[in-house]
Amino acid sequence: MTGIVVENATRNFAGQQVLKGVSLAVAAGEFVALVGPSGCGKSTLMRLIAGIDRPDSGRILINGRDVTTLRPAARDVAMVFQSYALYPHLTVAENIAVPLAMRRMSAAQRLPLLGRFWPGSQARRRGIREEVGSAALALGLGSLLDRRPAQLSGGQRQRVALARAIVRHPAAFLMDEPLSNLDAALRVHTRREIVEIHRRAGAATLYVTHDQAEALTMADRVAVMQAGQILQVASPRAIYADPDDLRVATFIGSPR
Ligand code: ADP
Ligand code: MG
DSSP, X not given: OOSEEEEEEEEEETTEEEEEEEEEEEOTTOEEEEEOOTTSSHHHHHHHHHTSSOOSXXXXXXXXXXXXXXXXXXXXXXXXXXXXXXXXXXXXXXXXXXXXXXXXXXXXXXXXXXXXXXXXXXXXXXXXXXXXXXXXXXXXXXXXXXXXXXXXXXXXXXXXXXXXXXXXXXXXXXXXXXTTTSOHHHHHHXXXXXXXXXXXXXXXXXXXXXXXXXXXXXXXXXXXXXXXEEEEEEOHHHHXXXXXXXXXXXXXXXXX
């Protein structure tokens, strides 16, 4: 199948089974919100899919290809996490261009690149600039391309991180509480932008949130996780109106 497939993934840390055989599928074009109490294993699962970590057993497939042991850059996924991890010494345009500029480069070539930017032939540079320009436009960053991260607001920085994800045209977007550092008004606005990005890309999106309003309004389906297991995956309507597990009902019903 296309999109993200996790098959029976387990992960232990110091004898504690943090993922107890998790299976989950997110189809191409589908937006799945992953919710569950703090510490239940959401970020651990995201790291396995992104390739930052590996499962002890089980498999990860992206568009039908087994990527379980591949490094992150070889997986056709883009990640946006809560902390924006922009390069402080690069401009907005350069930050967005990083994944493109680093394509087809060895590790030895990458290091000096971060000091002296815009690599390759003139044609390649022009191509990268065009990609960066259209991603920046999509996120309202067109007038900020020459600024550095320190000169941006939190919301603008997170938009740079989103732009850096979309220039890769990945098969899958992985977002781990990307809006939790933003204030309430900006969160609502950025939600819409993220859904729009997802739709335009036709990607499989897995989106971790602790904000139930986000899960309800953004997702095609909601996956509820608890203690290293996925309890239920269903439409927001079914999850919220008709939970099929007492633990789901308790989690959804509890004030946060
Ligand atoms: P969530 O994102 O749902 O809040 P996490 O996936 O971050 O939860 O963490 C799940 C559990 O795994 C927690 O008990 C956490 O302490 C533990 N854990 C996660 N990563 C590590 C690690 N690298 N080493 C040890 N324990 C970890
Ligand atoms: Mg987490």
